Amino acid sequence: MRVLEDDLFPSTPGKVKIERAGTMNRQLHRCFASTSTMFLWALFLVAMTASYLSFQSFVDTSSKYFAASWGGLHWERQIRASAAPRRPPGSADGAGMSVLVTGAAGFVGTHCSLALRKRGDGVVGIDNFNAYYDPSLKKARKALLSSHGVFVVEGDINDGRLLAKLFDVVPFTHVLHLAAQAGVRYAMENPASYVHSNIAGLVTLLEACKDADPQPAIVWASSSSVYGLNDKVPFSERDRTDQPASLYAATKKAGEEITHTYNHIYGLSITGLRFFTVYGPWGRPDMAYFSFTRNILQGKPITVYRGKDHVDLARDFTYIDDIVKGCLGSLDTAGKSTGTGGKKRGPAAYRIFNLGNTSPVTVPNLVSILEKHLRVKAKKNVVEMPGNGDVPFTHANISLAREQLGYKPTTNLDVGLKKFVKWYLSYYGYTRGSKNFRQ
Numbered sequence: 001m002r003v004l005e006d007d008l009f010p011s012t013p014g015k016v017k018i019e020r021a022g023t024m025n026r027q028l029h030r031c032f033a034s035t036s037t038m039f040l041w042a043l044f045l046v047a048m049t050a051s052y053l054s055f056q057s058f059v060d061t062s063s064k065y066f067a068a069s070w071g072g073l074h075w076e077r078q079i080r081a082s083a084a085p086r087r088p089p090g091s092a093d094g095a096g097m098s099v100l101v102t103g104a105a106g107f108v109g110t111h112c113s114l115a116l117r118k119r120g121d122g123v124v125g126i127d128n129f130n131a132y133y134d135p136s137l138k139k140a141r142k143a144l145l146s147s148h149g150v151f152v153v154e155g156d157i158n159d160g161r162l163l164a165k166l167f168d169v170v171p172f173t174h175v176l177h178l179a180a181q182a183g184v185r186y187a188m189e190n191p192a193s194y195v196h197s198n199i200a201g202l203v204t205l206l207e208a209c210k211d212a213d214p215q216p217a218i219v220w221a222s223s224s225s226v227y228g229l230n231d232k233v234p235f236s237e238r239d240r241t242d243q244p245a246s247l248y249a250a251t252k253k254a255g256e257e258i259t260h261t262y263n264h265i266y267g268l269s270i271t272g273l274r275f276f277t278v279y280g281p282w283g284r285p286d287m288a289y290f291s292f293t294r295n296i297l298q299g300k301p302i303t304v305y306r307g308k309d310h311v312d313l314a315r316d317f318t319y320i321d322d323i324v325k326g327c328l329g330s331l332d333t334a335g336k337s338t339g340t341g342g343k344k345r346g347p348a349a350y351r352i353f354n355l356g357n358t359s360p361v362t363v364p365n366l367v368s369i370l371e372k373h374l375r376v377k378a379k380k381n382v383v384e385m386p387g388n389g390d391v392p393f394t395h396a397n398i399s400l401a402r403e404q405l406g407y408k409p410t411t412n413l414d415v416g417l418k419k420f421v422k423w424y425l426s427y428y429g430y431t432r433g434s435k436n437f438r439q
């Protein structure tokens, strides 16, 4: 109390100087005292920050290893159970296969996994549930798979440790590789995601496959988009594919070259499937038939692209059940991989097939069919096709797949879209007139 008063109010004017000097001393002293206090506080704060940061990095690192959504005895038991074939003993088509399906919670992945499971093959799925489109649809597909005894691991094909672990737990006979960054036009928005999934992810997967013992046979999804600016119709596997029109197409084409390398060096059996605009129930919301349906029902306009000189765009739209038959046919006829321990022991099959419908339909016709099944007129904005990677038309020649896989598409666009619309209305809970959507 005294010090405080002294400092603030000198007792006699004559002593001001002396007192001031004394005060200054005290102030200096206090100043030094407060500087050292500040220094101590600063030191304390630095120490706190450092320990916080190192704790954070420990949390980050440890979460990679300890909080991963995979691993452990229970997890391994689930994987083994899901991978075990359950074909009836003595069935004509052998013991059944164990298939690792990548992108299992995707559109084609879900349908193929279910079909394999239903005929008694073992299936384990892997999917990263990314947010390219509504992940709740992917979760719903996962729940559907789970109700049929198919286990889906939440993980990324770029995670080499996870893949190695999966091959450690199960000697998969086949890999059906469908995980990819899909979509032609989105490649201009997010090019890196295509490199990440379709190039880096593919290589990580192939590395795991070539290291696996036994090596699995691989069937994977390429795309009709590899034909790019090819204008010779219908597209045959022998046609040129060196003029991609989008980065998406370029990454799929790169995938064909990369898989060839792994076939050549390591003896991996490879089948690449060029899918032609696949559609159907549980489909992808980013695709035109799906987003058109949503907009038409909500009374919103749709944008219909048109080619140069007012030519309509056309696609060889292929129904999902036909694609599933092509995928299973490819798995059934895939020759074995020949390598072991990362070493090739002999030549292995390298195949590429078109899986299309062989009857292209124009986009305005697609819209008319949807209008018919939805019983709602579309509000159409017709605009010239922007230069965003689209190609004017696709048309598959499927003679190779017919010969070697017994592939024969049976569903036309009218029938297929009717089935899609039925699924769409049941899934999103639309009751006609009430516009009661759940999206």
Ligand SMILES: O=C(O)[C@H]1O[C@H](OP(=O)(O)OP(=O)(O)OC[C@H]2O[C@@H](n3ccc(=O)[nH]c3=O)[C@H](O)[C@@H]2O)[C@H](O)[C@@H](O)[C@@H]1O
Pocket (backbone or CB within 6 Å): 182, 183, 184, 222, 223, 224, 225, 226, 275, 276, 277, 278, 286, 287, 288, 289, 303, 304, 305, 306, 313, 314, 315, 363, 390
């Ligand atoms: O088969 C393939 O290779 C590809 O098929 C589809 O790609 P795409 O044929 O472009 O399918 P959609 O995006 O559904 O487009 C279909 C047609 O509708 C047109 N479209 C699309 C969107 C739109 O708003 N308006 C419109 O007229 C497109 O130009 C195209 O002609 C898939 O999205 C790709 O992942 C796949 O690899």
